[in-house]
Amino acid sequence: MAQYMAQLAKYCQSEIWLKWPLPTMAETAIIFKKFGNPMRTKKPIPPNNIRALRTARGMSMDALGAKIGTDASTINKLEKGRTRLDAERLRLIAAALEVDPSAILEDGPEQAEPAPAARQEPARQPETPMLRIMGSAAGSVMQGTFQMTDGPVDYIEMPRALEHAKGIYALYVVGNSMEPMFRHGSICVVSEFRPPRVGDAVVIQEKRGENAPLQASIGILESRTNGKVMLRKLNPSAIIEFKSEYISTIHKVLDFNDLLGV
Secondary structure (H helix, E strand, C coil), X not given: CHHHHHHHHHHHCCCHHHCCCCCCHHHHHHHHHHHCCCCCCCCCCCCECHHHHHHHCCCCHHHHHHHHCCCHHHHHHHHCXXXXXXXXXXXXXXXXXXXXXXXXXXXXXXXXXXXXXXXXXXXXXXXXXXXXXXXXXECCCCCEECCCXXXXXXXXXXXXXXXXXXXXXXXXXXXXXXXXXXXCCCEEEEECCCCCCCCCEEEEEECCCCCCCCEEEEEEEEEEECCEEEEEEECCEEEEEEEHHHEEEEEEECCHHHHHCC
């Protein structure tokens, strides 16, 4: 007990071990949540070269996940060191990338340690769903090109309130005409199915001809009348006109309340 209290004192930077009575279980839980459990040490997850090897071969996270029987979310976590790379996954990924397993480990030929056969693993928590970033939307005063790829260009964690929602994707905002609502390089989360209203931020996609590129702009829906849709920009204040005949979709950009599910 003396060793236990001394370690608590080290993390709390106080003389708590000299005080009486001892901290309650609730107080100890608060201490552990803030400073970590001094009696439990976690083995760090070593870095790896999965992302570098994958991108060098032009392979997406979806494609690599399909080769080893998992999904892009798991590949993303393995690459970022959020999920430990065990021996079986190391073998499968090495085969999929056609490299020696040692090439995946940043420190060289050391193999990832397999879990002991007799060890009973704790129940796994469900993995956090990932949100696809599908390209970029123009945040300039004029319309700009919208880059839509065959697969996602990146992933972010899905907001908890949207885990079961369909038709959710994200875009990078390019340009500064929607500041301060959306800054250049920020991410907006978009819904394909939530109907936008006047005053909502929206992403308008248009295509001016069969062979014309798909274009998209982000702004505030001002009006929808007489075969025209008006989109308002903020910086500087301007109104952009879109002809309905060219518009492919109008998708609502989710606001803070939508992301929180309130």
